[in-house]
Amino acid sequence: MLEYIFGVISLGLIYVIATTGLAVFTGFTGLFSLGHAAFFAIGAYTAAILTYFYGWNFYLALAAGAAAGGLVGFLIGYPTLKAKLRTDYFAIATLGFGEAIRVLLENLPITQGARGLPGIRGETNLPVLLVSAALVIWLARNLIRSRHGRAAVAIREDFVAAEMMGVDIFIGRLRSLTFSAACAGLAGGLFAHYFCFIQPSMFTSYMSTQMTAAVVAGGMGSISGPVVATLIFIGIPEALRVANIWRLVAYGLLLVLIMVFRPQGLMGYREFSLDLVKGWFGLARKGGKA
Amino acid sequence: MFLQTLLTGLAIGGIYALMAVGYSLVFSILNFSNFAYGSIIMLGSYISYFTMVKLGMPIGLAVVLSIVGAALLCWLNERLAYSPLRKRRASSLFFMISAMGTAIFLENLVYAIVGAHFYAFPEVFTKTNLTFLGASISVLDVFAIVFSSITIYALHTFLQKSRTGIAIRAASYDISVCSLNGVNDGALIGLVFMLAGGLAGVSGTFLGMKYIVYPTMGWITNKAYIAAVIGGLGSLPGAVVGGILLGVLETFVSAYVSSVVRDVFSFSLLVLLLLVMPTGLFGRFLEEKV
Amino acid sequence: MSAGETNVLELQGVGKRFGGITACKDISFTLAKGQLMGLIGPNGAGKTTAFNLITGVYGLSEGRILLEGAQLSGQRPDRIVRRGVARTFQNIRLFRNLSVLENVVIALDCHEVYPLHASFLRLPFVRRREKGLREEAFAYLEAVGLADKSGARADAMPYGLQRKLEIARALALKPKLLLLDEPAAGMNPEESYDLARLVRRIHDEFHLTTLLIEHHMDVVMALCEKIFVMNFGEKLAEGTAEAIQQDPSVLKAYLGEGFKRAQHI
Numbered sequence: 001m002l003e004y005i006f007g008v009i010s011l012g013l014i015y016v017i018a019t020t021g022l023a024v025f026t027g028f029t030g031l032f033s034l035g036h037a038a039f040f041a042i043g044a045y046t047a048a049i050l051t052y053f054y055g056w057n058f059y060l061a062l063a064a065g066a067a068a069g070g071l072v073g074f075l076i077g078y079p080t081l082k083a084k085l086r087t088d089y090f091a092i093a094t095l096g097f098g099e100a101i102r103v104l105l106e107n108l109p110i111t112q113g114a115r116g117l118p119g120i121r122g123e124t125n126l127p128v129l130l131v132s133a134a135l136v137i138w139l140a141r142n143l144i145r146s147r148h149g150r151a152a153v154a155i156r157e158d159f160v161a162a163e164m165m166g167v168d169i170f171i172g173r174l175r176s177l178t179f180s181a182a183c184a185g186l187a188g189g190l191f192a193h194y195f196c197f198i199q200p201s202m203f204t205s206y207m208s209t210q211m212t213a214a215v216v217a218g219g220m221g222s223i224s225g226p227v228v229a230t231l232i233f234i235g236i237p238e239a240l241r242v243a244n245i246w247r248l249v250a251y252g253l254l255l256v257l258i259m260v261f262r263p264q265g266l267m268g269y270r271e272f273s274l275d276l277v278k279g280w281f282g283l284a285r286k287g288g289k290a
Numbered sequence: 291m292f293l294q295t296l297l298t299g300l301a302i303g304g305i306y307a308l309m310a311v312g313y314s315l316v317f318s319i320l321n322f323s324n325f326a327y328g329s330i331i332m333l334g335s336y337i338s339y340f341t342m343v344k345l346g347m348p349i350g351l352a353v354v355l356s357i358v359g360a361a362l363l364c365w366l367n368e369r370l371a372y373s374p375l376r377k378r379r380a381s382s383l384f385f386m387i388s389a390m391g392t393a394i395f396l397e398n399l400v401y402a403i404v405g406a407h408f409y410a411f412p413e414v415f416t417k418t419n420l421t422f423l424g425a426s427i428s429v430l431d432v433f434a435i436v437f438s439s440i441t442i443y444a445l446h447t448f449l450q451k452s453r454t455g456i457a458i459r460a461a462s463y464d465i466s467v468c469s470l471n472g473v474n475d476g477a478l479i480g481l482v483f484m485l486a487g488g489l490a491g492v493s494g495t496f497l498g499m500k501y502i503v504y505p506t507m508g509w510i511t512n513k514a515y516i517a518a519v520i521g522g523l524g525s526l527p528g529a530v531v532g533g534i535l536l537g538v539l540e541t542f543v544s545a546y547v548s549s550v551v552r553d554v555f556s557f558s559l560l561v562l563l564l565l566v567m568p569t570g571l572f573g574r575f576l577e578e579k580v
Numbered sequence: 581m582s583a584g585e586t587n588v589l590e591l592q593g594v595g596k597r598f599g600g601i602t603a604c605k606d607i608s609f610t611l612a613k614g615q616l617m618g619l620i621g622p623n624g625a626g627k628t629t630a631f632n633l634i635t636g637v638y639g640l641s642e643g644r645i646l647l648e649g650a651q652l653s654g655q656r657p658d659r660i661v662r663r664g665v666a667r668t669f670q671n672i673r674l675f676r677n678l679s680v681l682e683n684v685v686i687a688l689d690c691h692e693v694y695p696l697h698a699s700f701l702r703l704p705f706v707r708r709r710e711k712g713l714r715e716e717a718f719a720y721l722e723a724v725g726l727a728d729k730s731g732a733r734a735d736a737m738p739y740g741l742q743r744k745l746e747i748a749r750a751l752a753l754k755p756k757l758l759l760l761d762e763p764a765a766g767m768n769p770e771e772s773y774d775l776a777r778l779v780r781r782i783h784d785e786f787h788l789t790t791l792l793i794e795h796h797m798d799v800v801m802a803l804c805e806k807i808f809v810m811n812f813g814e815k816l817a818e819g820t821a822e823a824i825q826q827d828p829s830v831l832k833a834y835l836g837e838g839f840k841r842a843q844h845i
Contacts, residue, residue: 030383034390083565087382088323092515093564096557103554139700146699146706147689147713154675154686156383161673164635166661166690166753175696209394216387221677248398255391259384260374 012234013129019230021183027220029176030156032091035098039069041203043185044192058123062189069185077177105200116199124194213251225267295545301431303537304438310517310529312489322385326392328508334360334494357491364487400505409503516560522570588789594643603629616790618804626813636660664756668746676735684717687752724748758790
């Protein structure tokens with residue numbers, strides 16, 4: 001039983017790592033990515049190939065997976081962001097790229113195509129995941145609280161005004177994309193070494209959707225919100241053994257309902273803090289923060 | 291061979307044109323990509339399939355029901371998922387998320403309720419061929435070309451001549467000015483969605499007949515986005531030209547190169563255009579007023 | 581010493597066409613260091629277009645724009661801001677969901693340079709810089725009288741205060757050239773007077789070279805040493821406030837024959 005719970009938590013943490021990155025991109029920078037699962041896949045395959053075929057050290061392979069994800073994010077981001085595509089066409093372009101990567105993974109010899117890679121070393125365990133998740137959340141939080149994070153928020157809020165404040169829109173967006181792609185890559189590497197088997201059909205738009213839904217539901221403009229939302233989204237269906245398809249129906253409906261009734265999601269523009277919890281119990285002090 | 295490919299291309303181009311016009315109608319008024327449009331097309335297809343095959347209705351009636359049903363659903367979609375956002379002046383990111391949510395919800399609802407079976411229309415239409423100048427073309431394709439042409443011409447006349455049509459065209463330039471001039475913009479938008487839905491019903495039906503009916507067939511609307519970009523975003527005639535052009539080009543690629551490459555070609559075309567010539571053939575220069 | 585070195589802003593034969601429409605044609609003027617110049621004219625005269633050309637939002641169809649003698653035209657808007665050109669908008673463009681303080685901090689970020697890796701690791705000097713930025717932002721808010729609203733949401737404030745915030749933000753960019761696009765728009769006479777005094781104070785205190793678009797003539801005539809009048813995208817007249825008020829073509833096109841001079845502010 002305990003093992004089962006640990007399993008659910010582990011899976012949740014893997015997704016938390018990816019979602020935190022996406023929260024920086026979608027939640028804070030305001031761009032929609034329909035193909036984020038592709039970065040996850042790249043990280044998974046890179047790390048798996050390195051440990052499986054070349055006997056690399058697990059942690060180095062993870063780092064390589066993250067780097068690979070980030071690099072691909074950078075390469076895809078460079079032309080698409082430079083072109084200053086509108087939000088929706090950027091999303092469509094990411095969809096196209098996501099598809100292209102999937103096709104690539106299905107046809108390269110080293111990835112063994114659609115059959116996938118079995119027999120990967122099962123080196124991902126709970127301590128590793130806890131440390132990785134904590135690290136990623138810490139990095140994301142530092143980024144958000146810095147001038148780079150503010151630039152991203154400015155871009156999301158009003159990119160014309162942001163430009164008028166001296167923000168380089170292109171670099172700001174590219175930075176966010178690269179970071180979020182690297183996070184997804186790291187999560188992918190951990191994923192591969194948890195399930196010990198990967199194949200291209202695992203990294204579908206279902207995964208991208210789930211991540212986006214978690215960011216939106218958790219609250220755009222928050223790091224802790226998406227973390228909580230991810231754990232809920234993974235945890236509860238698992239616990240209830242809800243069938244995949246109905247899970248997606250629920251996600252879709254949830255996205256619409258949130259947009260209509262509570263667009264700020266769970267946390268809105270805020271984070272979980274002691275003050276907030278105290279507020280629930282009527283103990284918080286009055287007065288806003290700067 | 292050339293004429294054959296051209297005729298087939300025109301048939302599929304006609305369907306693409308219908309989809310692209312439906313998509314562009316909404317795009318030009320509300321300035322957002324309705325990602326849920328594909329699922330409306332899919333539903334239109336299911337409606338005509340079920341009324342025709344399961345309920346045994348004649349094809350004419352089935353198509354009419356499909357048009358009406360899709361129009362209604364599209365209108366409902368707008369009412370429930372978009373107009374609350376519009377009233378709040380939400381940013382385009384929220385619209386996109388709501389649209390995505392709707393698409394995911396509808397697709398997977400169909401999956402869950404009806405099942406993942408592929409449904410094929412009876413082969414009466416596709417099998418019968420006509421010969422034209424030495425090339426053979428199926429009756430269905432002829433129907434597609436004729437019907438698309440009639441529909442587009444009818445829409446064109448409506449937009450040019452009727453008062454509501456002119457209101458719609460005016461709205462596509464600046465909807466806020468329209469409401470100042472006494473046009474009920476809520477009703478107008480609802481009407482536009484109904485028109486788009488009607489077009490979705492027709493194109494869905496033809497797509498279903500030409501290919502296969504299945505829950506995720508809505509993703510074919512990616513072709514609509516591409517067609518709209520080719521023709522120029524925001525331009526309805528452009529959407530028609532773009533659709534036909536895309537259909538023809540795709541078919542030629544499929545015939546003379548390989549059919550596997552077909553979708554890659556279309557997506558690459560999209561990305562290329564967005565990077566190099568984002569205004570397309572007839573696009574308006576959509577610059578933001580500072 | 582050449583004229584180019586003392587002039588902060590110089591427009592040479594600047595023109596802009598949008599398809600068949602000529603928004604600006606052959607606009608030339610100079611703005612010396614510390615000058616406060618007004619840009620006036622009827623609606624559609626091309627004033628905001630001129631601003632957009634200076635700030636790089638639009639590209640020039642012809643002519644050149646120089647900042648302190650160096651080419652400004654052709655650069656990206658954010659580059660131009662970093663080179664020292666700040667503007668406010670006709671329709672306020674604050675970051676509505678962010679706090680008043682954060683709006684100013686983002687402006688201060690413009691000249692802040694600590695690197696990305698330092699952000700990620702939250703190094704001690706980053707923490708110090710962040711504290712410094714907040715203090716500095718607060719000081720700017722005090723300068724315009726918004727210190728008590730620092731935590732409020734930008735769009736939760738009354739219109740007049742939002743305008744002040746816009747100006748505070750522009751100041752925080754530490755510009756060499758300040759462009760104010762109708763700062764008194766939508767204000768009643770009392771608020772306009774307040775605003776004019778604020779602009780005067782800022783100009784005197786920071787010695788900022790300022791270019792001002794305004795329709796409130798009392799504000800313009802009282803503040804501006806020099807006025808440039810535009811009509812139908814072209815120059816109509818240029819000169820001191822007194823000269824402009826007596827120029828018959830200006831009176832006919834814009835001010836109205838019965839124009840009376842306002843009190844000096």
